[in-house]
Amino acid sequence: FTAPEAVALSLDLVRHICGHVLNAAEFPPASALRFHLSQSATLFGDLFLHLNRNFRDYFGGLFDPSAGGEIAEWKEFLERTPPPAPLPDGEGNRKKIPIARIGDLYRGLAAKTKGYTLRPSQIAYAGHVAAALNDRAVLTIEAGTGTGKTQGYLIPVLEFLRRNPDARVAVSTYTKNLQEQIVRREIPLTLSLNRAYRKIPTALLKGKSNYLCAEKLDQLYDDALSGGRLLAWLYFVNRVFHFREVDGDAVGERVRFHLNDGLFFRRLQHEISARSGCNRRHLRCPAQVVAAEAQNARLIVTNHHKLALLDRDEILGGLFENCVIDEANHFEQAVRGAFAIEIASREMADAIAYLESVLRRLTPTPGNFAAKGIAAALTAMIEFREDTAGFASALAAVRGAAAPGEAMVLPAEHPAFRDGRLKIHLGVLRKRLKEIAGELAFVRDPEACRKLGIRTRTVDRLKTALRDLQENAETLKTIGEKVIAPGHVTAGVLFVRHWTISVRAVEVADILRDHLYAGRDCVIFTSATLRQGESFDGFRRAAGMWEMGTRCGIVAPFPTDTPGGEETTPAVQPKNREFRFSAIPSPFDPAAAEIAVPSDAVSGAFDCKEAWLSRVAELLPGLIRRNRGRTLVLFASYGDLEVISTRVADEIRADGYPLLLQQSGVPTASLCDEFRAIRESVLFGVDTFWYGVDFPGETLTQVIITRLPFPHPQDPLQIARRNLLPREEYWRRYRYETAIKLRQGIGRLIRSEADRGR
Numbered sequence: 001f002t003a004p005e006a007v008a009l010s011l012d013l014v015r016h017i018c019g020h021v022l023n024a025a026e027f028p029p030a031s032a033l034r035f036h037l038s039q040s041a042t043l044f045g046d047l048f049l050h051l052n053r054n055f056r057d058y059f060g061g062l063f064d065p066s067a068g069g070e071i072a073e074w075k076e077f078l079e080r081t082p083p084p085a086p087l088p089d090g091e092g093n094r095k096k097i098p099i100a101r102i103g104d105l106y107r108g109l110a111a112k113t114k115g116y117t118l119r120p121s122q123i124a125y126a127g128h129v130a131a132a133l134n135d136r137a138v139l140t141i142e143a144g145t146g147t148g149k150t151q152g153y154l155i156p157v158l159e160f161l162r163r164n165p166d167a168r169v170a171v172s173t174y175t176k177n178l179q180e181q182i183v184r185r186e187i188p189l190t191l192s193l194n195r196a197y198r199k200i201p202t203a204l205l206k207g208k209s210n211y212l213c214a215e216k217l218d219q220l221y222d223d224a225l226s227g228g229r230l231l232a233w234l235y236f237v238n239r240v241f242h243f244r245e246v247d248g249d250a251v252g253e254r255v256r257f258h259l260n261d262g263l264f265f266r267r268l269q270h271e272i273s274a275r276s277g278c279n280r281r282h283l284r285c286p287a288q289v290v291a292a293e294a295q296n297a298r299l300i301v302t303n304h305h306k307l308a309l310l311d312r313d314e315i316l317g318g319l320f321e322n323c324v325i326d327e328a329n330h331f332e333q334a335v336r337g338a339f340a341i342e343i344a345s346r347e348m349a350d351a352i353a354y355l356e357s358v359l360r361r362l363t364p365t366p367g368n369f370a371a372k373g374i375a376a377a378l379t380a381m382i383e384f385r386e387d388t389a390g391f392a393s394a395l396a397a398v399r400g401a402a403a404p405g406e407a408m409v410l411p412a413e414h415p416a417f418r419d420g421r422l423k424i425h426l427g428v429l430r431k432r433l434k435e436i437a438g439e440l441a442f443v444r445d446p447e448a449c450r451k452l453g454i455r456t457r458t459v460d461r462l463k464t465a466l467r468d469l470q471e472n473a474e475t476l477k478t479i480g481e482k483v484i485a486p487g488h489v490t491a492g493v494l495f496v497r498h499w500t501i502s503v504r505a506v507e508v509a510d511i512l513r514d515h516l517y518a519g520r521d522c523v524i525f526t527s528a529t530l531r532q533g534e535s536f537d538g539f540r541r542a543a544g545m546w547e548m549g550t551r552c553g554i555v556a557p558f559p560t561d562t563p564g565g566e567e568t569t570p571a572v573q574p575k576n577r578e579f580r581f582s583a584i585p586s587p588f589d590p591a592a593a594e595i596a597v598p599s600d601a602v603s604g605a606f607d608c609k610e611a612w613l614s615r616v617a618e619l620l621p622g623l624i625r626r627n628r629g630r631t632l633v634l635f636a637s638y639g640d641l642e643v644i645s646t647r648v649a650d651e652i653r654a655d656g657y658p659l660l661l662q663q664s665g666v667p668t669a670s671l672c673d674e675f676r677a678i679r680e681s682v683l684f685g686v687d688t689f690w691y692g693v694d695f696p697g698e699t700l701t702q703v704i705i706t707r708l709p710f711p712h713p714q715d716p717l718q719i720a721r722r723n724l725l726p727r728e729e730y731w732r733r734y735r736y737e738t739a740i741k742l743r744q745g746i747g748r749l750i751r752s753e754a755d756r757g758r
Helices: 003-021 030-039 043-053 055-059 099-112 120-135 149-163 176-191 195-199 214-219 227-241 253-259 263-271 286-296 304-308 328-338 345-359 369-399 422-439 446-452 456-482 509-517 537-542 606-626 638-654 669-677 716-724 727-746
Strands: 138-143 169-173 202-204 299-303 322-325 341-344 407-409 488-494 499-505 522-527 579-584 631-635 659-661 682-686 702-705
Touching (some): 003 043, 003 055, 030 043, 043 055, 120 138, 120 149, 120 579, 149 169, 149 299, 149 522, 169 304, 176 195, 176 202, 176 299, 214 227, 214 456, 299 304, 328 499, 328 522, 341 345, 345 369, 345 422, 345 456, 369 422, 369 488, 407 716, 456 488, 488 716, 606 702, 631 638, 638 682, 702 727, 716 727
Parallel strands (some): 138 522, 169 299, 169 322, 202 299, 659 682
Antiparallel strands (some): 341 499
């Protein structure tokens, strides 16, 4: 932007904040925001309150956005949990969707909706979905880009729910972008098709870690808060007000930089997470509001992680007996993560640092029964830090020459561990945490805390920190036991100042059989990429269907010209359940995407790495110049991206093409928006940009895949698979995952009928 453009944008932002965000007539919680801004004693607060109160002098207009006064009680502006709706009286006879009438529903949508194109492939897809719902089948259906999968399953789902008032359906996705698209755009479009559909309650359900607990946030307010700390608290208050638009755990890097007061901001964010301690009595907490809405809904949209654990939810367990799993190529990975056990040294260190900061301010009288416990706890904290540093040194020895931040397999035995065993070393850390918690048991005694002069709110925070330590101690115990458990892989990541450990199942087939197939009527897996070649075998193995038999095709009546899978004889038919497999080709013209391998490209094999890096750096600027920017460049690792960008960034920018670089650990939403907004831009991306991003039109006319996306051979999961699986099966899975990711990367290019590119 030019300087005048930047000034104009800044003024627009200030005008928006002062005239709308801080205007109680448009945003009622503004009254509370203004009150706490006035209490912060900061230039930030004074500036925006001044501009708000003198809005007409600066910006003109007839209204006064400062009208309505200020109020300290912010919780009164929160949504309340809706009362539970009555449950249906048992399960009646299932009424089936007439397959022959599926096409009429889509013709009706086309007649009502401007710009909607009737697609025979979408009707065929919907017929498979409807038949699976009718027959309580497990359907795996691949549908190429442009089929219209979302409407392809939403219309049969809503028709099924209309005909069966006692039924419920959960739709899960891997990416938040698709969840938002389904809820904000696709479901409203489907509801417009039939008045009866509009009576079906729907809800968006994210995991509890995406929300903040309003009760815990309120408990952490203190009249002594001021300056940046009060602004940090108020920042999270504002996020609670906007919980439907933003994730509670997604804090922008710039916000974190400006509000991060050492331990305070990070500890505050951790303590107010709804992940734990937020219960059904918290009627104004976002997590409880959305859980109650989901309980009352008959169609929910959620994520794979939440769906995998849904039956463990005390409110929602057992309610959603049918599910559609979109972006199913990521489901195995999501389930593995959902059932993982993880611990981070930073969280333990933060809890201990907070406890220590409070204890060192206490001055118990000599002989006070708590004095001995405080002294012992402080000593144990020092020893814990020494033990944690010692464990980090052990991890460094295990890691060897690998780079910081790379995951590594943690063996059960290694000379660097205490007594040569990982379980013993974790036990030392656990024992130290138990010592600290034990010495501070007096915190649970109100009278003892009163005598020590500890305020009630501080006592609550101390209890939270102690609960965190006790949970961490149990997690360390569980990880120690799982280290030697067959079928699991223990991984560690060593950063500069902290480390993490996790235990995951190598294969999730048994988990899926127990938590997905056993307790549900109908399961539908769908994605644009599930097959390798013409075979579903790779997905069948990953999704735990290999031993459960298959049946391909759909029972009549059904369009017979729809492509299906190969006929096989079922090996096992638990509860007479059918496992069906079908494929719908993309309606887009295959000639729209030119696929080329430069004649002077070189092998990307490890022993050819330097020559490959040099050749890629030589080729990229010319390819981008020829295409006039508008390019997505996909890398197999951050290391490759960083090396190549260092060599070519100046040349690409000198040619006039803005270069956008993905950074590890940084959210990508703003990067996507910028790439869409600037047509000539070039985006270098890793991993997440191989899938789940949509750039239709002129903003993307070239995708460059720098290297086949083989899984890293030193990834802990790959190492565990090599040790667990027969050699042939290991390589089959390795190649399958590569093929699916490659197809996903190629699929970024053609996103609409008008798209063309190479």
